[in-house]
Amino acid sequence: MYTLTPVDQVGIEERIARLNARSIKKEAKLEALKLALSMLDLTTLDSKDTPGKVKQLCAKAIRPCEAMPELPSVAAVCVYPNLVRVAKKALQGHRINVAAVATAFPSGMSSLKFRLEETRWAVNEGADEIDMVVSRGKFLAGEYDAVADEISAVKEACGKAHLKVILETGELSTLDNVRLASDIAILAGADFIKTSTGKIQPAATLPVTLVMLQAIRDHYYRTGKVIGMKPAGGIATAKLALQYLVMVRETLGETWLHPDRFRFGASTLANDLLRQIVKEKTGVYQSLDYFSKD
Amino acid sequence: MRNKSEENGMGGQIQEAGAERARIPVLKTYKIYVDGKFPRTESGRYFQFKSPAGGWSANLCECSRKDFRDAVTAARGAFAKWSKATPFNRGQILYRVAEMLEGRKAQFVEELLHQGLTRAQAESEVAASVDRLVYYAGWTDKFQQVFSAVNPVASSYFNFSVLEPTGVVAVLAPEESSLLGLVSCVAPVIAGGNSCVVLASSRLPLCAVTLGEVLNSSDVPGGVVNILTGFRKELLAQFSSHMDVNGVLYCGDSAEEIRKVQTDAALNVKRVSLQPEQDWAKAEAQGPYPILAFQEVKTTWHPIGN
Numbered sequence: 005m006y007t008l009t010p011v012d013q014v015g016i017e018e019r020i021a022r023l024n025a026r027s028i029k030k031e032a033k034l035e036a037l038k039l040a041l042s043m044l045d046l047t048t049l050d051s052k053d054t055p056g057k058v059k060q061l062c063a064k065a066i067r068p069c070e071a072m073p074e075l076p077s078v079a080a081v082c083v084y085p086n087l088v089r090v091a092k093k094a095l096q097g098h099r100i101n102v103a104a105v106a107t108a109f110p111s112g113m114s115s116l117k118f119r120l121e122e123t124r125w126a127v128n129e130g131a132d133e134i135d136m137v138v139s140r141g142k143f144l145a146g147e148y149d150a151v152a153d154e155i156s157a158v159k160e161a162c163g164k165a166h167l168k169v170i171l172e173t174g175e176l177s178t179l180d181n182v183r184l185a186s187d188i189a190i191l192a193g194a195d196f197i198k199t200s201t202g203k204i205q206p207a208a209t210l211p212v213t214l215v216m217l218q219a220i221r222d223h224y225y226r227t228g229k230v231i232g233m234k235p236a237g238g239i240a241t242a243k244l245a246l247q248y249l250v251m252v253r254e255t256l257g258e259t260w261l262h263p264d265r266f267r268f269g270a271s272t273l274a275n276d277l278l279r280q281i282v283k284e285k286t287g288v289y290q291s292l293d294y295f296s297k298d
Numbered sequence: 299m300r301n302k303s304e305e306n307g308m309g310g311q312i313q314e315a316g317a318e319r320a321r322i323p324v325l326k327t328y329k330i331y332v333d334g335k336f337p338r339t340e341s342g343r344y345f346q347f348k349s350p351a352g353g354w355s356a357n358l359c360e361c362s363r364k365d366f367r368d369a370v371t372a373a374r375g376a377f378a379k380w381s382k383a384t385p386f387n388r389g390q391i392l393y394r395v396a397e398m399l400e401g402r403k404a405q406f407v408e409e410l411l412h413q414g415l416t417r418a419q420a421e422s423e424v425a426a427s428v429d430r431l432v433y434y435a436g437w438t439d440k441f442q443q444v445f446s447a448v449n450p451v452a453s454s455y456f457n458f459s460v461l462e463p464t465g466v467v468a469v470l471a472p473e474e475s476s477l478l479g480l481v482s483c484v485a486p487v488i489a490g491g492n493s494c495v496v497l498a499s500s501r502l503p504l505c506a507v508t509l510g511e512v513l514n515s516s517d518v519p520g521g522v523v524n525i526l527t528g529f530r531k532e533l534l535a536q537f538s539s540h541m542d543v544n545g546v547l548y549c550g551d552s553a554e555e556i557r558k559v560q561t562d563a564a565l566n567v568k569r570v571s572l573q574p575e576q577d578w579a580k581a582e583a584q585g586p587y588p589i590l591a592f593q594e595v596k597t598t599w600h601p602i603g604n
Binding site (some may be wrong): 288289290291292293294 | 363367370536539540541542565566
């Protein structure tokens with residue numbers, strides 16, 4: 005049922021090496037940094053998260069830097085389902101989405117019934133976006149239909165909420181698997197495909213993201229349908245974020261350089277972006293000491 | 299990029315021993331020392347050092363502001379652990395630096411000769427540098443006792459002041475003293491638990507690079523001392539303005555540069571210490587006060603019952 009599109013691993017790496025040689029400076033860099041900021045899914049997924057921390061994070065999402073009110077807000081705040089209500093309330097009146105990780109995140113090792121229930125509950129709590137995990141065990145065992153059926157079922161449970169499907173590429177071993185998992189997720193109804201939970205190493209990498217972007221591109225050429233992309237985990241520096249943006253621009257074109265179509269799942273990236281934005285504006289290298297931690 | 303050498307001792311000796319062809323000497327590439335590694339400058343730029351007597355030259359990295367930025371990142375990373383190391387341990391490591399320097403005497407003397415000193419001057423400078431390291435190695439676990447205090451207060455509090463390292467210190471090393479001046483500036487900074495980024499003398503840069511090799515083989519954790527070569531004119535503004543630098547040690551006599559350092563340092567209220575060009579061999583060039591220059595005083599009010 006699924007046609008395997010083989011991935012040229014060496015080609016992917018060479019393409020990335022070439023794209024990384026691009027140098028973005030001055031005004032273009034400043035614009036790219038602001039764009040990356042507006043694409044952030046500001047994330048907190050610790051078991052020790054409290055309503056207080058989530059409120060703090062939401063304040064940062066609305067206005068990333070007190071000293072620069074002209075900067076854009078981030079795209080979404082990403083939390084565990086039990087904190088969705090807190091986040092929703094804190095973001096009232098702002099156009100920032102609340103994303104909830106659901107379906108027994110991060111492992112997905114639970115019954116489908118329970119995972120669907122959790123999804124419905126998170127949406128009911130007010131989540132605008134659901135980040136689900138696929139069953140990697142089933143995928144690696146070759147039960148592709150079962151994986152697709154699960155994704156479709158969760159999509160249905162999401163209702164109006166957007167569905168992001170986490171492939172957890174760190175556990176898929178090969179780029180061929182990444183491509184196949186991307187194709188399955190896209191056909192089963194994902195609105196976004198996402199690299200990782202952030203709980204497994206390696207998390208997002210440039211090669212994996214490029215393969216997923218190519219899957220999105222091929223699907224778009226075939227059907228005209230737009231699928232979003234979200235690399236998550238391990239993107240901590242502005243420099244790396246800009247490399248991702250170059251890759252998106254060169255694979256999917258400028259229309260994908262929009263928070264509706266591309267997101268970064270990250271927590272520490274926000275401060276590095278702010279630091280580089282101030283550096284670009286003042287010419288003085290900045291310190292993390294002068295930016296809020298959460 | 300290779301150094302030219304016509305007076306290389308090794309080549310000469312082998313020829314005298316009767317070899318048919320002179321051995322091609324293996325000369326050192328003078329690189330920078332950042333994060334415990336020896337990279338070249340990211341800028342790809344070089345400047346040439348020419349021995350005043352002629353006949354010997356070397357290419358040195360002309361570091362850019364990005365090299366400085368990377369060095370500060372390394373120094374910030376190393377600070378957490380170095381500042382928490384026990385003073386006793388820091389003393390042991392500084393003493394180890396002295397030992398390693400002692401073992402490399404000949405190389406430093408050679409470089410000082412290239413930089414225009416006589417053999418006697420060179421030997422005495424290296425010996426003084428080793429002694430200075432030993433001197434500061436001794437101070438690491440003593441300066442707190444000298445400068446900390448239990449303060450008299452007129453209420454029921456136990457009030458005491460203790461010292462803490464300032465953080466990342468940018469050091470503009472003396473232009474006129476290649477080794478002793480450099481050691482006299484860096485040793486007290488790291489003895490106090492700070493990490494540092496040093497801009498070596500641009501006129502006499504050789505010993506600074508070799509000192510990096512000594513530090514690297516002395517248990518000084520990578521990133522605690524980072525040594526760059528290049529030009530003050532280009533880097534002064536970065537050294538004094540970087541927001542992640544907590545202190546600046548300026549060595550020199552230019553009123554214009556001092557004003558620039560002091561103005562830029564105000565951006566994030568860096569601690570500034572000024573040292574004039576001086577005879578670093580004199581006894582007054584060492585003491586506990588250069589350590590105190592990069593210490594913060596934390597005073598605690600602790601309630602006590604009567």
